Amino acid sequence: MTAAGPGGVPTETPDQHGAYPRLTPEQLDALAQYGEYRPTRRGEVLFREGEPCEEFLAIVSGMVEVIHDYGGPDQRTVAVHGPGRFLxxxxxxxxxxxxxxxxxxxxxxxxxxxxxxxxxxxxxDPALGDLVLRAYLGRRSLLIGLGAGFRILGSCYSPNTLRLREFAARNRLPHRWIDLEKDKEAEALLRRFGIRPDETPVVMWKGEQILRNPSIADLARLIGLPTSAHGDGEYDLVVIGAGPAGLAAAVYGSSDGLVTVAVDAMATGGQAATSSRIENYLGFPSGISGGELMERSVLQARKFGAQLTVPAEVTSLEPRDGRYALTFADGSEIRAATIVLASGVRYRRLDVPGIDRLEGSSVYYAATLHEANLCRMDPVAVVGGGNSAGQAVLFLAGYAPKVYLLVRSGDLGKDMSRYLVDQVTRHPKVEVLTHTEVRQVNGEGTLQSLTVEDNASGDRRELPARALFVFIGARPYTEWLKDVVALDRRGFVLTGADARAAADENIWESLGRGPLMLETTMPGVFAAGDVRSGSVKRVASAAGEGAIAVRLVHEHRAQEGNLVRGSSVSEPRSVPGRSVS
Structure with a gap:
């Protein structure tokens, strides 16, 4: 809680995290042209937890207290703001x-x-925009660290619990998990609200709203996330996937004036959003977390008018009446003139005895702030030899007392960037074990230790670890595309010259050309980022391909005899006040 000042009124929260800056008089004057001044009275609620907030509020005078679980048993002060601060x-x-x-x-x-x-x-106003965005990103991180937001009540052994927790973590939604197996509070909550064990997992918010065994879409609607594309269902461009490639395509498509929607089955940001630190991305010499980079990209896409819809899983894609029809898992359908496939990859699971029962409770496939906060007292292990593993090791070393990096090969620099190798090997809390593979995970409710083997000598030993983080590569998310476009033997989408070799030449005759550089075996359907065969698995290259794909979309739309033609197909149109390099 914030300390109270004279008369019991809390004192203003100091800006220790960069999350509570003040607006300058000039910035307040600029904002005043778009809003209105309002008097406030003591005890007035300006906005309430769980309800939509549709106004940006800057404090001119007086004091405002920000409270989590207002009026509930866990009420606590998050911050106190005075003049010049904004909410x-x-x-x-x-x-x-x-x-x-x-x-x-x-x-x-x-x-x-x-x-x-x-x-x-x-x-x-870039200065104002950066000030607000940095503050909001910092406040979101603080809320996540506080365990604010909704509560997920479920068993660590339940796949449905894991699904909800993954969705919340990947979308950076403030929440707290209450484990039915261990938390003393769980049984009391079940009795209090009359919840049967077969109705779990349960999402609870404000002690009032209760979702029994909800779907991802149910949770998204509770939070206010759009779960389906809207409008008239007709788009110039549909981007499937909202990682770096998909978000870049959404930014460039919408800024060029194309009616654009980006959809993702799980979360905006893709795998990049789970990276604790990206240090080799151009323009960020001190590095940036994957979550912050992707949040900035999401806001940029929305700024230009792109729709972003999560969760929305595409299940089919087919030509229909001169356009492309996409069907979603919920049965809804939209149509588009062009498509960018940017569905990315999914992490590979570690196949060792005993791991299934611990996934989600102490075995993870991402290292975010939520998992890191669970690892402050005990040693942890990371499996993998690539950049994702290296970034996770350095991030976790800021929380856990000891981090083991288990690498199957004998050369850490084989798949990891040199700058990461240097930092990992020099870190005092990190121990690198090469030629090492996990043979078994040990523990019932949570991980207690790992049985590891030196694959050079065959020697086995038990390694103490209370959490295991797995980064052993990924597979493309293309199962639904296998009968739609040509894929390589590993399931990645063929494009350009490779697509031409696999395509039916009759499809391209009326265009008088073969597939463009990032075009698939279907005219007007492009692929970008990790899902594309031969792509460079880097955030920067994925973003670049997303931008290039939009340029190729314009080339395709300009073709005479376009095989996918609709009323919205036209030359790229400019949007006043917008420019993209």
């Missing part, structure tokens, strides 16, 4: 419901700006 966090910009409640503690005045107008101003 809200990342969910405000992304259309989510509020994760906390703002209550006036000292009456005064606020400047209220509708979110859409505030977004437009931020887009035109």
């Amino acid at each position: 809200g966090e990342l969910g405000l910009l992304e259309g989510q419901t509020a994760f906390d409640t703002a209550v006036v503690r000292e009456p005064g005045q606020v400047l209220a700006v509708p979110v859409e107008r505030q977004r437009a101003l931020v887009a035109r």
